[in-house]
Amino acid sequence: MENLIPTPQNDDDAILALLDNMKHELGIFMDGVLRYLGDHPDLRVGGKQIVHSYKSRLKDREHLRTKLARKRSQGNPVLPEDLFRRVTDLAGVRIIHLFQEHFSQIDRLIRRKVDAGDWVLGERAKAYTWDPETAEYFRGFDLDVMQKPTSYTSVHYLIRPREDSPICCEVQVRTLFEEIWGEVDHQINYPVPTKNLACGEQIKVLSKLVGAGSRLLDSLHRVHQSDREPGA
DSSP states (O other): OOOOSOOHHHHHHHHHHHHHHHHHHHHHHHHHHHHHHHSOTTSEETTEESEEEEEEEEOOHHHHHHHHHHHHHTTOOOOGGGHHHHOOOSEEEEEEESOGGGHHHHHHHHHHHHHTTSOEESSOOEEEESOHHHHHHHTTSSOEEEEOTTOOOEEEEEEESSTTOSOOEEEEEEEHHHHHHHHHHHHHHSSSOOOOHHHHHHHHHHHHHHHHHHHHHHHHHHHHHHHHSTTO
């Protein structure tokens, strides 16, 4: 007799099938977001592109399966009917810039697209940071600022083509220094935190160096700009 009792395995198989069916449309929308932000002519200052680099990715089946298992182990399982509401990073774009002060222009460009009705924010954008000075900077924008003990710094937008669409692209905006920290932490300390005390401490130290490096870059940029002003 066919087993009609729902099981975690049945749910996961159904969810992975939903991902397979939606992957093409997710990719098309993600590519449009990436090109709009990554190459936009308005993101140029002094003839130079604000965006240092950009990347995108579609979550594959195995990473999604791992995420589903992790949520289930935390007592927060995802059901097939909840997939596109609960898992909002199936498509992801990362925009990397050099100077923190240029974040305002990237944020303005995203808001302009939303105000025109071309995109919809799935929720209020969030700025994650451990650093009080960076948190204070982000409070000057229309963002929910979350100070986290994990040393992570990034701004996240959930972008949909329309309010009722299941398609969602998570856009992460961060500096190049913050990207370096994030890549190191992702390999050593995520999604399962390292149990090596020395590694954990060194990751925290690296975050402090990243914060200092970002401030130094902004200071260098301001000095350079003042030297180029007429009469300087």
